[in-house]
Amino acid sequence: MGKTLVEKIWDAHLVKRSEGFPDILYIDTHLIHEVTTPQAFDGLRRRGLPVFRPEQTVATADHNVPTLNQHLPIREELSRLQVDTLTRNCNEFGIELYGLGHPNQGIVHVIGPELGITLPGKTIVCGDSHTSTHGAFGCIAFGIGTSEVEQVLATQCVLQQSPKTMKIEVNGQLAQGVSAKDLILYIISKLSAAGGTGFFIEYAGSAIRSLSMEGRMTVCNMSIEMGARGGLIAPDTTTFNYIEGREFAPKGENWQQSIKYWQTLYSDEDAQFDSVITFDAADIGPMITYGTNPGMGMAINETIPTTYSQPSTEQLSYQKALTYMGLEDGTAMVGKEIDYVFIGSCTNSRIEDLREVAEFVKGRRKADNVTVWIVPGSKHVEQQAIAEGLDKVFEQAGFQLREPGCSACLGMNEDKIPAGKYCVSTSNRNFEGRQGQNARTLLVSPLTAAAAAITGKITDIRELLQVGS
């Protein structure tokens, strides 16, 4: 019997499998950041252990960093302390750090791919649940906790049960105004916030194949929002073209050898998945969430599902979510006034996202009632945006282009949405308080976010695109 892609990569990284024990899985690349590592480094010190493979570990500061005036010392004391602790730990243990001021700094899941560190066939972990992003390149990538970060620092391995596999196939073509973000929000709304738990998901089908690498990263990024450990897409020419020439990508003869290996990375035709689900791209419209988990999403032109249509055991939680959001079941979302637009996060802060937004807003201006933040995913994305003149487009539109970091996706720095305010956001989580205490998050694609910024209301992007064309 053939193997799934997940099984191929997993088996190639098995250090030890024994009955009654989890697998010892070898990790090729360990990405680290300031929030989930200080306690892991302390653990190493307590045990008197070095970092086993420092050259396979890459660090950046992203969660806590301000997105204005990054050249100045971090004002917030605890944030500064955490970022400084990362610097000290990297120096002590010999780890490459792309900290503030470094041209490679940025959100950990943006810099890995753009630097050519993320490659097909690899195993990649990071103390961050959105590590699933890297799966877009056909690798096994998943988030881990701090105890596991310590494990990987100490041994370059993690203990893991081999996962179940799910295939999600999306066939057909996405309509105009519908993007990778809508596709994944649609899938999550169908499967629920727990529908992928215990699985690694392989995304396949013609709609997935026709996505750019940026789009594929957006899809894989949100696998965790269904509870899946990871998501991945078999590599193809789109993947190889994206990687070629990047800073740490294989070069010359190594490149040729790598391609040969990467071309073995697909699920065999007779491979067995534990679950297979199929969707039609034509059924997907621009999406928006109305609740407090990413599974509570719908097509933007629909009305919020009624409480009584929910399973009886879930009605209490459902109503609690709508109360928090200040929304009523059975009502429409389109036309509702909003306060903030956040375009950024490891889900949608790449150059393609910024280009798409800029193309739409060129010659338009934001509504007066809205504050718009655009936070690029990395220093490289920021520089590229400036080189292409996108900064001017944003400025004329009244959008504020800030400096790279996780920013208002989780509000660990100063970028918080005030209580009660609505934020149309390209990030990945609409949990209570995620973007600030009592802030209300509406998850959407970059295009839908841009449309809301211009009109000041929740808007079906398709209406504006028709007017434009």
Added chain:
Amino acid sequence: MRKFEHLISTVIPLDIENIDTDQIIPARFLKATSREGFGKNLFCDWRYDSNGQPKTDFALNKPEYKNARILVAGKNFGCGSSREHAAWALQDYGFDVVISSFFADIFKSNALNNGLLPVQVSEEFLKHIFEENRKNSDLELEIDLVNGTVKVLSTLKQEAFHINAYKKTCLINGYDDIDFILGNKSLIESYEAEQAIKVDKIVADNKGVFPEDSRTNNR
């Protein structure tokens, strides 16, 4: 790591589904560089009002639940962020066990890696606990890790729960994974030495056709 074998305790009920790690410990409290002290901010935004005063209707603030060491919560507990701070906060507050009908993966690993026991029960059993607790807030549960059972002491209703045998041994003895992996260090080193050869062999042995090539040929 903290050891765990057996516990009899009252419970704190949180009959809410999809409790994510941002609720368990909001991101603004993740700036600490040690593992201690997160308990005071556990469920902070549900527990305190905007003036920092305890909300009297929230279960953690009810005097009858003061000494409970078991949290009982709705399905998909611990979804969202991978922050281990969620497990640390629950433990620091005084919980030894969390019961739910379904746990998010990363939360479950984090809990197990800290000696906080995640007990997965059926929907019916979870409902039974909530119902009995509503009748009597002194309701006690008995958790027996060695035999893998959870029992409602007032009704004697009991259910078995599953914990991976390796993890069970770790919990009962207070072992952690690093010792186990380091015990296999020579295997890790030989894996590294052979990795390139292994990849060459995969390429040589591959009998299939790269799907993109077959798609192109079929056109």
